Amino acid sequence: MSVTISKINDKESLRKFVHFGIDLYEGNEYYVPPLIYDELATLNRAKNPAFDHCEATYFLAYRDNEIVGRIAVMINYKANERWNHKQARFGFVDFIDDVEVVDALFGAAESWARFRGMEKILGPMGFTDLDHEGMLVEGFDQMGTMATIYNYPYYVDHMYRMGYIKDQDWVEFLITIPRELPERFMRASEIVKRRSGVEVKHFARKDDVYPYAKDIFRLINKAYKEIYGYVELTERQIDYYVDMYIPMLRLDFLTVVIRQEDNKLIGVGIGLPSMSTALQKSRGRFMPTGWYHLYKALKGKDNKVLDLLLVAVDPEYQGKGITALLFNEFIPAAIRLGFEYAESNVELETNHKVHSMWDDLEAKQTKRRRAFIKEL
Structure with missing residues (x-):
């Protein structure tokens, strides 16, 4: 037929x-x-x-x-x-x-x-x-x-x-989480804080994140502006993504870097315990039992894989060691909670600055994705 x-x-x-x-x-x-x-x-x-x-x-x-x-x-x-x-x-x-x-x-x-x-x-x-x-x-x-x-x-x-x-x-990388924080990150983070006048903001509750939530997406707009295919999010889209993503956050893997003099957001890193196995078990359904698998993956102790969803740094501060501050927070949290691996998720193959983040870690490229184009 x-x-x-x-x-x-x-x-x-x-x-x-x-x-x-x-x-x-x-x-x-x-x-x-x-x-x-x-x-x-x-x-x-x-x-x-x-x-x-x-x-x-x-x-x-x-x-x-x-x-x-x-x-x-x-x-x-x-x-x-x-x-x-x-x-x-x-x-x-x-x-x-x-x-x-x-x-x-x-x-x-x-x-x-x-x-x-x-x-x-x-x-x-x-x-x-x-x-x-x-x-x-x-x-x-x-x-x-x-x-x-x-x-x-x-x-x-x-x-x-x-x-x-x-x-x-x-390209995507699978990173082995070290058993202890590399000295380079500890040393670099202290130098960055002192020279750049920045600090890491910690959150005790998700409600404390909301005053920064829109600025997180505005920072993504600014940091990603020149990246292949990126289009800046509108304020309505920012509201949409705030409602979608902020409730999912695990505060252990939300790192926000602010400038001390004016509390301006200049860097953010967001990770999330892998939801892959939970989504497979639920077949993408939240009800009737999918919520349990998702909650267990997000909060449970058996999850060994961490997804690194994004890193965004204000262009003014790129190349100044802000990523060292982010990893200085991520790695100890991952070790403390028993994670063994991290997935980088997608990085443009030409973005060598991003690839260099894994230079001092055991990282292996595991996947490659392609955008295809055709003349009409």
């Missing part, structure tokens, strides 16, 4: 769109499903403030009334203005290993983009840099993280077959 493409136009179809991305990987030991509630909110025009400057549509591929593929295609007009190009993005893409299915899905996405005057299509990308991005091209035998995409190896073969080429790569 031939493949048919259906455009999503109701909540029930949107749920099918999200669930297909989970069902396709049933039984795969490396795939980590998203939290379904968050995925639905991201794709919902009424909930996601990215739609203030984005346009999107979602397609499902069917054969014999069975879903065999999905793809989202987006235009971030703010990104196109910022980077002076006419690009569409594809993302949230999954499919069976079938030429007809893949060609029908991407054909629909490319036609939609071309009709709107776009000259290229790029992906996998999301609405913002905080969404999942980058197709896995190396590390298929490694457990994914809640912040990244997992895909089968055959995805990559289809991308090249259709004429897509590499635009950018990200």
Whole structure:
């Protein structure tokens, strides 16, 4: 039977769109499903403030009334203005290993983009840099993280077959947490505090974080402004992400660096105990029992892997040792709580300043992801 493409136009179809991305990987030991509630909110025009400057549509591929593929295609007009190009993005893409299915899905996405005057299509990308991005091209035998995409190896073969080429790569590292804090971090942190007039802010309760919450995302805007594909978050998006992420924080792995003279936020590091196994057990569902697995991963003592979600430093202070302050906090907390490894999550392959953070630690590159691009 031939493949048919259906455009999503109701909540029930949107749920099918999200669930297909989970069902396709049933039984795969490396795939980590998203939290379904968050995925639905991201794709919902009424909930996601990215739609203030984005346009999107979602397609499902069917054969014999069975879903065999999905793809989202987006235009971030703010990104196109910022980077002076006419690009569409594809993302949230999954499919069976079938030429007809893949060609029908991407054909629909490319036609939609071309009709709107776009000259290229790029992906996998999301609405913002905080969404999942980058197709896995190396590390298929490694457990994914809640912040990244997992895909089968055959995805990559289809991308090249259709004429897509590499635009950018990200790499990921697995870091062995040392049994004691390296002396370099202790020594460097004291020098940085004295020379730069900064200090680490500690929080006893999550409520104490909220006065700094918006400034954390404003700092991310400032620090990431020139990074590949990044588009500054609007105030509405900042409010959205504050509500989404601050309740999830584990204060042991939130490090905030402020300038003493005016209490200005100039650096932040955020980590989170790995939620990968918990999401696998819950299959992305919070209810009825998913919350227990997630809570246990976040608070329990059996979790041995820490996800390093992000580090952001004010450009004025970059290269001045602020990262030493961050690790001077992270490493003792990880040792105290029994963590053995840390996942770096995605880093641009060209961002050698970030890679250098692992120079004094035992770190191994385990994964590589790719953004593919094609002329329309």
